[in-house]
Amino acid sequence: MGASAFLFCSCNRICWGLGKPLSEQPGGTVIRYAGDPGQPVFSQSRLHSSALWKLLADHVGHQLRVAHDWDPELHGQMESGVLPAMLDADGELDVPLPAYLAGWPEDGFANLLSAGFDGTDEGFLTCERCPERLALGRVLRDRAGAPLLFHAGDPGEVANSRQPELNAAAWRFLTVHFQHPLRVVAYPPGERAPADGCVTVGGGRSGGMSLAAYVRGFTG
Numbered sequence: 001m002g003a004s005a006f007l008f009c010s011c012n013r014i015c016w017g018l019g020k021p022l023s024e025q026p027g028g029t030v031i032r033y034a035g036d037p038g039q040p041v042f043s044q045s046r047l048h049s050s051a052l053w054k055l056l057a058d059h060v061g062h063q064l065r066v067a068h069d070w071d072p073e074l075h076g077q078m079e080s081g082v083l084p085a086m087l088d089a090d091g092e093l094d095v096p097l098p099a100y101l102a103g104w105p106e107d108g109f110a111n112l113l114s115a116g117f118d119g120t121d122e123g124f125l126t127c128e129r130c131p132e133r134l135a136l137g138r139v140l141r142d143r144a145g146a147p148l149l150f151h152a153g154d155p156g157e158v159a160n161s162r163q164p165e166l167n168a169a170a171w172r173f174l175t176v177h178f179q180h181p182l183r184v185v186a187y188p189p190g191e192r193a194p195a196d197g198c199v200t201v202g203g204g205r206s207g208g209m210s211l212a213a214y215v216r217g218f219t220g
């Protein structure tokens with residue numbers, strides 16, 4: 001047993017309970033988050049997976065972490081007097097997933113791109129402690145320049161949450177880097193090469209790791 005894990009952001013606007021982190025042995029590497037009993041695992045849940053991809057787009061540039069509820073940073077946020085909205089909870093200030101996703105154009109990449117929205121920059125989910133990053137695809141921005149969504153592959157490809165290997169890779173990244181400082185970054189293609197030794201998962205570059213290899217055996 002043990003405490004639950006929460007995905008939260010340094011901006012203190014959002015916090016998402018993912019259930020207990022499960023390891024093969026006590027203190028070992030996290031292999032998945034338990035979620036709610038009786039529900040499908042996160043990568044198999046359309047609703048939860050869409051919400052994760054929206055959260056990544058909403059918090060570009062911010063520092064994200066998954067950590068226990070006793071984590072000092074999360075504790076500090078909770079003590080600050082300004083409570084983050086709890087995602088997938090039903091308290092007065094909380095945000096159920098359908099409300100979080102309402103109006104979000106998850107499937108709109110091709111249409112919005114041809115309507116002139118900017119989709120040039122490339123996004124990555126990076127760990128600031130480990131030499132590993134996950135390619136998230138291109139960043140579609142609204143007219144004001146705010147990131148709307150990430151889209152990998154051809155414009156007509158289905159949304160990232162429904163690309164099974166990429167979606168599973170995003171959930172796996174959150175387990176591999178449990179308690180680590182994470183950051184979603186976006187910049188023009190080729191502007192910044194990964195640091196020496198940094199492995200890029202997905203994205204189809206030479207020298208990176210394939211999504212298939214990254215999610216092999218993953219059950220979360």
Ligand SMILES: [Zn+2]
Pocket residue numbers: 009010011012013058059062063
């Ligand atoms: Zn944030």
Ligand SMILES: [Zn+2]
Pocket residue numbers: 127128129130176177180
């Ligand atoms: Zn890490």
